Amino acid sequence: MSDGKDAQDPSQLRISDSDRHKVAEVLREAAGEGRIDFEELDQRLEATYAARTYADLVPITLDLPVHGAANLPTQPATASMPSPVVAGGPAEERHLAIMSGLERKGVWTVPARMTVNCFMGGADLDLRRAQFAAQEVVITINAVMGGADIKVNPHTEVIMEGTGIMGGYSGPSGHTDAELDANSPVVRIRGFALMGGVSVSRRRAPGAPSGPGRELRPR
Incomplete structure (x- = not known):
């Protein structure tokens, strides 16, 4: 109801x-x-x-x-972009990449909590056209002699909380500024990188029109 x-x-x-x-x-x-x-x-x-x-x-x-x-169908105008958060999305997903890879791209729904363990493997998560099961999602990535590459669009806020041990957790990088508003989803990235790396880059989806950038708002 x-x-x-x-x-x-x-x-x-x-x-x-x-x-x-x-x-x-x-x-x-x-x-x-x-x-x-x-x-x-x-x-x-x-x-x-x-x-x-x-x-x-x-x-x-x-x-x-x-x-x-x-x-395209129209809707009443709003001051900010429509929220990409959808009801009924998955609550949790777990993935394991051992000497292999995990790839998610295009239009897909990011669960509220997602865990990816990479052992001598890699993960490529493209969130630029994704929907989100919650306003704030948590992605935990543990990379051991492996790595993960995460792409977000300008309208997604990223909070990095990972730890690098002879490895690194970095981002978001890139030449595209954040363009955040009240509807922006929050992606909190946690985990550790042991002799591996987890990186986040901010860029527009392929073919998306360019727009004025704004600095990432403090939290």
Whole structure:
């Protein structure tokens, strides 16, 4: 049962089948122009038809040209970007990479708590078009003679709490400034790197329009 808060946030309003069809048409047009491949088209279409609110649709077309915006469903204007936080996301995930790799990219949902253990292996987590199961998620990465590369967009706040032992925990780096507001998700990264490394870079999603940067707000 709703507590009434969703009704005050336009991004959390329910979308219609017509809204889903509009987004699907934009995706098919992008695929026809070669902007996304057919595998990614299938992934985004699946996410589109599974979407329930306007916020669910935002990451799906975030990196596509603005000329397609006229075909997209509209919602009441807000002072800040719609929140990428979605209800019903996974509470916890655990992954193990032993002399192998873990890759997550595109449109996916970051669980409230995620643990990745890398032993002579690596992890590539691209959060730039991701949704989040909570306003603040915790990602624990333990890397032993391995490493992890995490990418976030300008609208995601990152708090680094990892420890490096003959290794390093670093970030967020890059030439893209943070652009944070009240709806920005918080990613808290913990764990240790033993003879390995965990790095975070901030960059825009491929094809996303550039915008004015702002410094990371203090917490």
